[in-house]
Amino acid sequence: MTNAEISDKFMKAFEDQNWDEWKSYFTNDVAMEDMAAGIKANTLEEFTGYAQGWKAAFPDMKGDITNRMEAGNTLIEEITWRGTHTGDMMSPDGNTIPPTNKTVALRTCFILDFENGKCKSFKNYNDIMTMMSQLGLMPS
Numbered sequence: 001m002t003n004a005e006i007s008d009k010f011m012k013a014f015e016d017q018n019w020d021e022w023k024s025y026f027t028n029d030v031a032m033e034d035m036a037a038g039i040k041a042n043t044l045e046e047f048t049g050y051a052q053g054w055k056a057a058f059p060d061m062k063g064d065i066t067n068r069m070e071a072g073n074t075l076i077e078e079i080t081w082r083g084t085h086t087g088d089m090m091s092p093d094g095n096t097i098p099p100t101n102k103t104v105a106l107r108t109c110f111i112l113d114f115e116n117g118k119c120k121s122f123k124n125y126n127d128i129m130t131m132m133s134q135l136g137l138m139p140s
Helices: 003-016 019-023 044-057 128-134
Strands: 026-034 039-041 062-071 074-084 103-115 118-126
Touching: 003 019, 003 062, 003 074, 003 103, 003 118, 019 044, 026 044, 039 044, 103 128
Parallel strands: 026 118
Antiparallel strands: 026 039, 062 074, 074 103, 103 118
16 A cells, blocks of 8 residues: 555544544554644554544534645645634644634645655644634634
8 A cells, every 4th residue: 555545544533533444554653743733643543533523613614625745755735724613723822713613625745755665754834823714713
């Protein structure tokens, strides 16, 4: 299976909230970093909690890959995530943002590194400011 195929599978597992399958595509010591929020995870369990937080806030969130480049063990993807904010969302400072019931189109870039058929490094660059504006939480 190619790294792109692995990514397709873990995105589908994320969308379906199939967490056991989702975890099978990552190493136990996966390093995740959300650049916009300043959040880091250094274990699969921490990363899973981060992903589950997104799905709790946006249960219908689905990703559309708009561009993909692969070089060796590195995969770079541009994705637009669409969903409705119907659940509590944690902010980087630990406060809870209650549901706004508004939809978002969140543009994201993933830089993924793979080893032995599993993702071992996951860097997430997302346009959090536009998302916050779409939710009505800051001026557009």
